[in-house]
Amino acid sequence: MEQFDPAPAVAEATALLHERAELVRAIRLDSGLGADTSALTREREAADARLAELWDGERTGPALSDAATERAVALRSAVSARRALRGRAEAAARAESITAQAARSGRSLSRGERELVAALTRAGAGTPHAPAGSAPDWTAVVTTAVRRDVVVEALARQELATARAQLRDGLLLTGQMRGIIREALPGLLRGDPVLLVGETGGAKTALAEHLSRAGVGHEPELVSGFGDITSAQLLGTHELRAEGGATVSAFVPGPLHRAMTEGRPVILDEVNAMPPEFLKRLNRILQLRPGDRIGIQENGGREIRIAQGFAILATANEQTPHRYRGLDRLSAELVNRFGANAYRVHYPDTGMAYEGFPRENTLLAAAAVADRHGRLPADIPAADLARVARAAFISQQVFAGEHGEGFAEYVSTERDIDGRPGLEESVLAPRTLVAILQKVAGSAGAVSLDRALTRFVEGIMHAEDRRVLALILTGQGFRIG
Structure with a gap:
């Protein structure tokens, strides 16, 4: 009797299942737009018919059943692996949250908190394994090449889905980005200013927005740098309005003023494109922290109290000759205002050798x-x-x-x-x-x-x-x- 090779049938069934899933999605999307889906429906029905034929086959049916069982075992292993990896991530996130809360309150960690953070950090960096008491360890059932490949594929797909969600939220959290966030956030929560320097298109602004929204927890004010921006445009100006048949002058707060009074971060995007006159004024503002008071010249010197949550995040392009037009070199005085909170944002995979995998x-x-x-x-x-x-x-x-x-x-x-x-x-x-x-x-x-x-x-x-x-x-x- 001729020996039967199940691999072609399994491969065909797998391809048909993927094709069917895409057809179902296409039908749903087109139906939502009122489009004719009859051709797509016929394609799906043909795929269903061929799948049924394979499942009913004297030889192919048992082969597909065995393959489905094998895949189910592998997928359960992948779920356990993913749960262990998620546990590591949650432990690391909890450790960072405890540290961030202490920084927000302007205090040191207690002895108990230090011990808990150390334990959580060790758990976050450990080798993934099944939770205590679970049986069996997920690695114990990955005993064949097929199971190994299914687990690897499932974990890779989950990582890709996570990366897609991060990108849609505005920032892919690479190791570099996580490192900057982890280091910058405690100071940012105290109101310390942050400077992000790097080449064009390297996600400096996206990083500043992520620090504001996910880190500080507030929607930022965003100010794009340009050569003729004035303090009045950022802090506010008086406008004439008609009220009750009379013309009155009313102060309209600018984005920097709103951020100070409402307790929100402000992003100064491409700060080195802003005029030196404004940057001199910014020198004083960069020294302010939540709880401080400042008189607003544009509003007759009226004082405001800076609310908790205010911080300045500035981005700047690299100072490269012949590259970025209209940029001035940031003064040493201004850069010094950021203290140790200046970070260089590199392109992805920076430092890797030419022949490496990016x-x-x-x-x-x-x-x-x-x-x-x-x-x-x-x-x-x-x-x-x-x-x-x-x-x-x-x-x-x-x-x-x-x-x-x-x-x-x-x-x-x-x-x-x-x-x-x-x-x-x-x-x-x-x-x-x-x-x-x-x-x-x-x-x-x-x-x-x-x-x-x-x-x-x-x-x-x-x-x-x-x-x-x-x-x-x-x-x-x-x-x-």
Whole structure:
């Protein structure tokens, strides 16, 4: 009797189940818009019929049943693993919450709190394992390659779903971001100002917003820096109004004034684009803390008391010659006002060797297009995401001035001699990477990744940058042009 290989039937059934799930989702979405779904319904019915045929087969049915049982065991293991990992994360978060509460109150941790924080920190850093009393340990049942692969796939999908949720909330919480948040938050809760410095598109503003909303717990006031901003625009000004048949002058508070009185953070975005006259005034404001009082010149010197929750978060682009127009170097006096709360925000995967795997850029790329279950779209292969993530990583490091092995081939001799970055003005920054991928994913196949990347390159005004970025992208196998 001929030996039966169940693998093709299992693979076909798995593909059909994925296809059916996509068809059900498509029917639901199109029905919500009143579109005709008859063709999609016929496709789903055909998939159902083929699945039924496989399940009813004399040989394929038992094979599918065995595969389903094996997968169920593996998925239960994945659930246990995920529960253990979540327990670690919750322990670490609780430790940070205890420390943040003490900082908010302006006190030290008690002896009991120190011991609890130490225990929670150890638990958060420990090897994931099943909770005490649970049986069996999830690792004990991962005894076959099939179970191992199912567990790895399920955990990866869960990580991707978590990353997608973070990105939709505004910030992918990489190790760098978590480190800055953990260090900056205690001071921020006391009202200490924070300065975030970095290259364009590196999520400085998103980090400031996350610190405000998730850390301090208040919606921030956001002020974008520009060259002719005045103190009156930030603190407030008098306006003429008609009241009761008469014209009166009324003070209208600005965003900085509102943040002070309402106890909310204020984000000064691109602070080094603001005029020196305003920054001199800011020197005094940066010394203020909740509970202090300040007279508002724009309101006749009337004093206000700064409410708990107020803090200043400033972002600044790197001071690089020939790159950012209209930026002034921040004075030493101003920078000193931030004390030890100045942080450099690097691009993802900074410090990694050229030949390394850019995990953070790859996770960002996948999170940009994944669905809420952590599944990638069928028309953007995982291999393409890995290639574009690597291109982004290389461009970011070349833009940031990396001249080391591998990166040097994208730096012209002239720029290398001058010590200038290989890319002057343009980069496939994290936010650009997300925007390009979401354009492709949202086009229903009408726009290929090659086409979207070509549009990006064609839009670059700097000729040498255009050449270098095209070289980086073609080096990863993309067709540009």
